[in-house]
Amino acid sequence: MADLIEKELPSFSKPEEAMIFFSAHGVPLSYVEDAGDPYRDQMEECISLIMDELKSRGIRNNHTLAYQSRVGPVQWLKPYTDEVIIELGQKGVKSLLTVPVSFVSEHIETLEEIDVEYKHLALESGIRNWGRVPALGCTSSFISDLADAxxxxLPSASPISTARNHQAENDPLRYVINLFFGSILASLFLLSPRLISLFRFHL
Structure with missing residues (x-):
């Protein structure tokens, strides 16, 4: 994500003045405060790590975090993205680079909610320069991180069939039955192309 932010900042005439605005998907507040969901802490830690990486590259823009996509009458994680955009405009922020921090792909909440609705709100609120970092998608660094994870x-994972295989090994009769039917199935799979060819030849 730091790479994408660094790549997008030069699109502003004064990159150093752009506010980096992290917009994460919200969840009902009760999920965090009552059920103990670590989502808010994870988002804050994630953003802290991103900003640390940017600072190591000499990028020291101001940043903030808000939560979007709330629905229904219950209270969700605050601050809300739409309210923060209005506040930033009132405070005189003129350049805003929005980062869809908890969205790994482009969809309605980035393409419509952020790119259309929030952009319109930002311009109405006095923010003159708008930019948006793309979602991670299939960026090589993201895919590499997923592969590493x-x-x-893997070392701590065990195949689903382990227990069944263990039972079969301890039961000689079951082992013989499995071996017998397994051999038949294997033979059918091996012979099926030849059988199909013979069938076609005789038609």
Whole structure:
């Protein structure tokens, strides 16, 4: 994500003045405060790590976090994206680079809610320069990180069939039955192309 932000900042005439605006998908407040969902802490930690990386590259823009996509009458995580956009405009922020921090792909909440609704609200609120970082999508660094996470998890993972295989090994009769029917199925799979060819030949 730091790479994408760094790539997008030069689109502003004064990149150093652009506010980096992280907009994450919200969740009902009760999920966090009552059910103990770590989502808010994870978002804040994620943004802290991104900003640390940007600072290591000499990028020291101001930033803020808000939550979008709330529905229904219950209270969701605050601050809300639409309210923060209005407040930033009132405070004199003129350039806003929006980062869809919790969205890994482009969809209605980025293409419509952010690109259309929030952009319109920002311009109405006095923000003159609008930019948006694309979702991670299939960026090579993101895919590599996912692959690394899978590889790290593999040693602790066990195949679903382990228990069944263990039972079969301890039961000689079941082992013989499995071996017998397995051999038949394997033979059918191996012979099926030849059988199909013979069938076609005799038609």
């Amino acid at each position: 899978v590889i790290e998890a």
